[in-house]
Amino acid sequence: MENNANLKRSERRKHKRKNENNSTIRNILKFLGYAILILIFIGVGVIGGKVWAIIKNTPPISQEALTAQSQSSIVYAKDSNGQWQRVAILHGADNRLWVPIEKIPKDLQNAFVAIEDQRFYKNNLGIDPKRIIGALIADIKAGGKPVQGASTITQQLIKNTMLSNEKTLTRKIQEAVLAWRLEQKYTKEQILEAYLNTIYLGGPNVNAYGVQAAALAYFGKDVSQLDLAESAMIAGITNNPSLYSPYANLEAATQRQHLVLKEMLEQGYITKEQYDKAIAEKLVFKKTNFTTYEHKYFIDQVINDVADELSKKLNISHDEAINKIYNGGLRIYSTMDLKIQNYVEEAFKNPELFPMNSKIKDEVQGAMVVMDWRTGEVKGLVGGRDTSNIVRGFNRATQAYRQPGSSIKPLTVYGPALESGLTAATVVDDVPTTFGNWTPHNYESSTYRGLVTLREALTHSLNIPAVKVVDRIGIATSANYGKKFGLDITKNDMYLPALALGGLYKGVTPLQEAAAYGAIANGGVYTTPITFTKVTDSEGNLILENKPLRHVVLSEQNAYILMNMMQDVVKYGTGTRARIPNMPVAGKTGTTDNYSNAWFSGFTPYYVATVWMGYDNNSISLYDTRTGTKVVGGSYPAQLWKTVMLQIHKDLPYKDFVRPSGIISATVCRDSGELPTDLCHLDPRGDRTYTEIFAQGTQPTTYCTVHVMVKINSQNGKLATDLTPPDLVKEAVFIDPPGRTPAQNAVALDGKYVVPKEYDDIVPPPQNSTNGNAPGDNTQPPPANNGGTEQPPGGETTNPPPNNGNSQTTPPSNNFPPTTNPTP
Known part of the structure; x- marks a missing residue:
């Protein structure tokens, strides 16, 4: 029993120790569980906090x-x-x-x-x-x-x-x-x-x-x-x-x-x-090249023009504006007419329309601009003969400033002359004349036509009359009108060779000249050329609206008269190769004196266009080895102009230039510009009268005094005297150019029609005197009959007036050597 009791006590002690051990384990596990749970919560909290911080810092959603x-x-x-x-x-x-x-x-x-x-x-x-x-x-x-x-x-x-x-x-x-x-x-x-x-x-x-x-x-x-x-x-x-x-x-x-x-x-x-x-389905792939584009010269100018306007509108730099164009999703509506642009580009691919000099490695370059002169919209633009895909390159239509030669004359000579009171019938004497230390010459340097109207002088691109006109109206007036026509007239251009003959210091671009000529077609109203009409964003919201600026340069009547004079250039003068059938054309040629630049600018009732040809190296003269001739504005440039404009106008109905009110016609003498007398019809060259147009109030009111009738010795052509045998005396009609010297008269084409200056020296045979005077006592010749005079009664002088600030004839010292004798 005791043993059993001891056994039971022993088992109870063992069991107690076991329970104590289990309790410890449970406590440890419980602790570990709580610890893990705490750690999990801590981890979740940390992670959650981090995630929340990430979420909190997430940027907001915006449509932009x-x-x-x-x-x-x-x-x-x-x-x-x-x-x-x-x-x-x-x-x-x-x-x-x-x-x-x-x-x-x-x-x-x-x-x-x-x-x-x-x-x-x-x-x-x-x-x-x-x-x-x-x-x-x-x-x-x-x-x-x-x-x-x-x-x-x-x-x-x-x-x-x-x-x-x-x-x-x-x-x-x-x-x-x-x-x-x-x-x-x-x-x-x-x-x-x-x-x-x-x-x-x-x-x-x-x-x-x-x-x-x-x-x-x-x-x-x-x-x-x-x-x-x-x-x-x-x-x-x-x-x-x-x-x-x-x-x-x-x-x-x-x-x-x-x-x-x-x-x-x-x-x-x-x-x-x-x-x-x-x-x-068999797919057909067609790759679009996004690195370049067709019509590069036109589109390059559009990009530049849009960038300029964006820069002003948004108050940003030009580079920032370019960046906006390439990355801003803009929709740019250009003024280009694809049909016209293609006509110009096709013409530039034709080598037969350009001179070729086989002795020179460089290729003749060219540029052309076609504009609607009513709106200022550029419809076609090519800035070179390059066929490469290089974009944003050198554009000769807008960036090449070259001397315009005689193509400047309507802008700085004859347009200003009409505004200053001269008329198309005003007569200038085309004879050798020196201005200061400079003597200009005509394209045909040994030919001088004598008395010519402004209409004739422009038609045949005579240089001496152009210089005389600028000298007469004043350099300041000429320069002012050049600026109104959109040209870059600088202080270095304030002298006769630059303004009368186109020897400008900076020069002009084909776009500038086309716009200037467009003002003549547009009734004297200059319109700034534009290459785009508007710019929107990708959703159609308007960013830019491009409306051209306008200002009056010439009166409507004078613009019409100048246009009419320029029609004669194409009909009878230096620009005959630019004629197109069934459509009136007004234009002007231009060539610099070293033949390095050749121009033709002209317009119809529909469009204005300018053609320039030359080398990128401005010192090389234009010469065509195929024809063996030097190139002038009336040759290849006029032919290229005609080729393109023929295509443009082939389906357009005939239209004439509109004659404004305030234009009248009057019959005048072409040797004086005045109303004719009977003598003007009796000129030995034939009837010297013609019908001219005038702005109302500018028509002549006085009669011709240039034509005179005098008695001459029919045998020697000298002025008859009282001693000239009566059977040798006859009446003849001559011209008496005001202020012309014998030296000038000797080279003028009309010199042989000038009234003689020498008196007859023939002495008649002795006869019985009826009045007691010895034969030959009256040896002083009487004045010529019918108003003829030895010295002209006045009129235009061929010598320049003293320098009064408007007649500077020598270029400034810092100028390039002047282009003194541009050709037609």
Whole structure:
């Protein structure tokens, strides 16, 4: 019993010790449990706090963040039907063209949804848990390699527009948060539109962001024109552009396209018939070159002009304005007429329209501008014969300043002369004349026509009359009108050779000259040339509206008279090669004295155009070895002008220049510019009268005194005296040019028609005197009959007046050597 009792006590002690041990273990486990639980809570708290901090620092959703991506700009021009056509895409690092969802084909929308996020329309969480789990399982099966993406379309949009591509927990959490927020704020259509306009769809040598740029890059068409097969091809690219771009690997791209079509079929987006047709379709790829564009000279000028206006409007630098053009998604509406632009470009490809000098390596360059003179809109512009794809290069139409030669005469000579009170009938004596230490010469340096009207002087591009006119109206007046016509007249141009003959210090550009001539066509109103009409953002909101500035240069009547004079240049003068059938043309030639620049500028009732030819090296003269002649403005430039303008006008109805009110006609003497007398009809050269037009009030009111009738000895042509045998005396009509010297008369073409200055020295045989005087006592000749005088009664002097500040004849010391004798 005792043993049993001891056993029981022993067992009780063992059991007690066991219970004590179990209690200790439980306590330890309990402690550990609490500790772990505490640690878990601490961990969750720490992680939660960190996650909360990440969420708290997530940027807010904004429409600007989604849509203000770098976007390419588009330049538009009108085609022959007056419809706007895209002519250039301008982009920076990212070539992205935003289009609204309405313009994106439904097949293309469905293709992306089918291959990228098939639960897009059903899931509003922004993330897809089912897809995440599926992607995780697929990655595990692949040995841990990422083989399937889990990002929704919404997540991809967030990553592309608001977050970086770094693979961090912070970015992933923020992406999920933003995707959820985006789903709550915007519709599925808005999200899909933003996604389709931002997704990268390029590949090797292809810069394409968004479906519009991709449609152009791969198929050369607008996204709205894509069919099902093309849509599936583009949708397949996004998974791996470097692999699935058809320009990278057409076989892989085609396999991917078939997968997209299969998914669309299984998801009910297309029928089996549509699927089969798309699978069988042979795609035709047409790559659009986004690094350059056609019509580069015109578009380059558009870019410069838009940048200038943006700089002023937004108060930014020119470089910042250029950056906005290439990245701001602008829509630029140019003034280019594609039909006219193509005519000019085709003409510049024809070597027969340019001189060729086989002895010189350099190629003759050229430039041409065509404008609508009513609106100032430039319709065609080419700045060189370059056929390279270099853009933003040297544009000779707008950047090459060259001396204009005689093409300046309507602008600084005859236009100002009419405004100063001279008329088309005003007569100037074309004879050798020295101004200070300078003696100008005509193109035909040994030919002097004598008395000519301003109309004749302009028609035949005579230099001496032009210089005399500027000397007469004043250098300041001439320069002022040149500025009004848009020319860069500087202080270095305030002398006769520059203003009368075009030897300008800086020169003019073809665009400047075209605009200046346009003012004559436009009734004397100068209109600044423009190359674009407006600029909008990608949504059509107006940013710039470009309206040309206008100011009056000439009266409407004087502009019409000048235009009428310039028509004679083309009809009878130096510009006959510019004639076009069934359309009136007014124009003027120009050539510098070293033949380094040749011009023709002219206009019709529809358009004004300027052609310039020369070498980039201004010291090289224009010479054509095919014809063996030097090149002048009336040769190749006039022919090129005609070639282009013939094409432009071939379908236009005949139209004449509109004659304004206040224009009258009067018959005048062409040797005096005054009303004719009977003597003007009896000139030995024939009737010297003609009908001229005048601005009302400027027509002559006095009668011709240049034509005189005198008695001469018919045998020797000298003035008859009382001693001239009566049977040798006859009356004859001559001209008596005011102020002309014998030396000048000796070289003038009309010199032989000038009244003789010598008296008859024939002495009659002795006869019986009836009055007691010895024969021959009356030896002093009487004055010539009928008003004839030995010395002219006055009139224009051929010697320049003393320098009064308006008659400077020598160039400033800091000027280039003047071009003293430009040719027609």
